[in-house]
Amino acid sequence: MSKTNASQIRMLCPAKLNLFLELCKRRDDGYHDIDTVMVAIDLVDELQIRVRQQPGISLQVDWLPSRHELSCQLGVEPSSKAATGADDQGDPSLAPESAASLLDIPCDERNLVWRAAEAAVKHFGLDLGFEITLGKRIPAGAGMGGASSNAAMTLLAIATLVGRQGDLDSLHGLAADIGSDVPFFLRLPPVPDPAGTAPAGTRNGSENSAASISPVAWATGRGEVLQPVPIGGRLNFVIVYPAIALSTARIYQGATVPDSPISSAPLRKSLQTLAISEIGQFMENRLTEPARKIASRIDEIHESMWQSGLKGVQLTGSGSASFGIADTPKSAGSAAVTLRQQLCPGARVMTACSLPPPAQTQT
Numbered sequence: 001m002s003k004t005n006a007s008q009i010r011m012l013c014p015a016k017l018n019l020f021l022e023l024c025k026r027r028d029d030g031y032h033d034i035d036t037v038m039v040a041i042d043l044v045d046e047l048q049i050r051v052r053q054q055p056g057i058s059l060q061v062d063w064l065p066s067r068h069e070l071s072c073q074l075g076v077e078p079s080s081k082a083a084t085g086a087d088d089q090g091d092p093s094l095a096p097e098s099a100a101s102l103l104d105i106p107c108d109e110r111n112l113v114w115r116a117a118e119a120a121v122k123h124f125g126l127d128l129g130f131e132i133t134l135g136k137r138i139p140a141g142a143g144m145g146g147a148s149s150n151a152a153m154t155l156l157a158i159a160t161l162v163g164r165q166g167d168l169d170s171l172h173g174l175a176a177d178i179g180s181d182v183p184f185f186l187r188l189p190p191v192p193d194p195a196g197t198a199p200a201g202t203r204n205g206s207e208n209s210a211a212s213i214s215p216v217a218w219a220t221g222r223g224e225v226l227q228p229v230p231i232g233g234r235l236n237f238v239i240v241y242p243a244i245a246l247s248t249a250r251i252y253q254g255a256t257v258p259d260s261p262i263s264s265a266p267l268r269k270s271l272q273t274l275a276i277s278e279i280g281q282f283m284e285n286r287l288t289e290p291a292r293k294i295a296s297r298i299d300e301i302h303e304s305m306w307q308s309g310l311k312g313v314q315l316t317g318s319g320s321a322s323f324g325i326a327d328t329p330k331s332a333g334s335a336a337v338t339l340r341q342q343l344c345p346g347a348r349v350m351t352a353c354s355l356p357p358p359a360q361t362q363t
């Protein structure tokens, strides 16, 4: 198949936060069965895909608003080496990256966007090529699912460009092959585009018609078995990303599966009423212990976040980023100002909101 319905498409790729993450079982295939609740937030990467008639993929990646600004916030020279937070002499693929290298996102087959594009070309039997540009805002190795979100939106974008966006169930299989977090992003409601800056002739990828009805999902299995979780409104977050990237494989490797895993059910229930202190009470992340053993700065960051008045402070995913919940956007803003004074340079402090449920998107 080589016919497309449009020549280019622009997609917003949201980050996620894990409000709850429990380890249920270590599996024989190297993964863990987990019980996790993920929420998509309005911190987004920007993906643009242009069809070209010659087969092949090209990928360009830049930081938004700029690599220079990010390196200033993190307190590193764009080309310098910085503290990794751990002395690691072991397997380099499991080591935390240096602050300089975490600004270097690969532009080849190591990038999940590239892998997703290749998988889509094969799946749809295309003899087309794709010119892809990716603007990154989501920190790397943060546990915020940036690469996974980019991969999911690449699958959706190419499916939309070739008129196969209704094929969501088979895309789900491709997504799960790329990574455990990828299917979550595939099923999200449309991401509103506040800028609305797509060039003329560009399709907007927010037309995901087969999307879930909630920006929150309960994920089980290794993370690919998904159910939407109703949420009574939007949550306000403050996120702190230290200048360190943590390897997901390494963090899982250092984790202990509890004898009696706890359930996300009370947390999921509390999301319906949006009572922040109740939500905070039921939050958990079982990957915290192995992450703080490698990146001891996480303890100091959590202490500052609690003191700034945030609730439910915890690590997201396998880290290195942590987040807390604020009562209002204004109190999130005030906490972020305080945290920047204490932690920056040397960390990036961001405010974000959970994505609106679809009904609110349309108003």
Ligand SMILES: C[C@](O)(CO)[C@H](O)COP(=O)(O)OP(=O)(O)OC[C@H]1O[C@@H](n2ccc(N)nc2=O)[C@H](O)[C@@H]1O
Pocket (backbone or CB within 6 Å): 018, 021, 030, 031, 032, 033, 034, 036, 038, 143, 145, 148, 178, 179, 180, 181, 182, 221, 222, 223, 248, 249, 252, 253, 317, 318
């Ligand atoms: C920590 C989370 O982000 C929470 O949402 C995810 O569980 C990680 O998802 P991901 O980054 O897509 O991870 P994958 O690329 O699938 O797996 C990376 C590595 O993490 C470990 N891994 C991942 C998911 C899982 N349920 N159990 C695991 O033990 C495995 O060693 C795996 O080789």
Ligand SMILES: Nc1ncnc2c1ncn2[C@@H]1O[C@H](COP(=O)(O)OP(=O)(O)OP(=O)(O)O)[C@@H](O)[C@H]1O
Pocket (backbone or CB within 6 Å): 102, 104, 105, 106, 110, 111, 112, 113, 139, 140, 141, 142, 143, 144, 145, 146, 147, 148, 150, 151, 181, 245, 246, 247, 248, 317, 318, 319
């Ligand atoms: N599109 C991409 N964006 C960012 N990093 C990518 C991408 N593709 C591959 N990578 C590589 O993968 C590493 C980790 O990616 P990512 O930032 O998504 O991890 P994470 O924050 O730990 O996510 P997760 O929550 O899924 O575990 C990066 O350090 C980078 O080298």
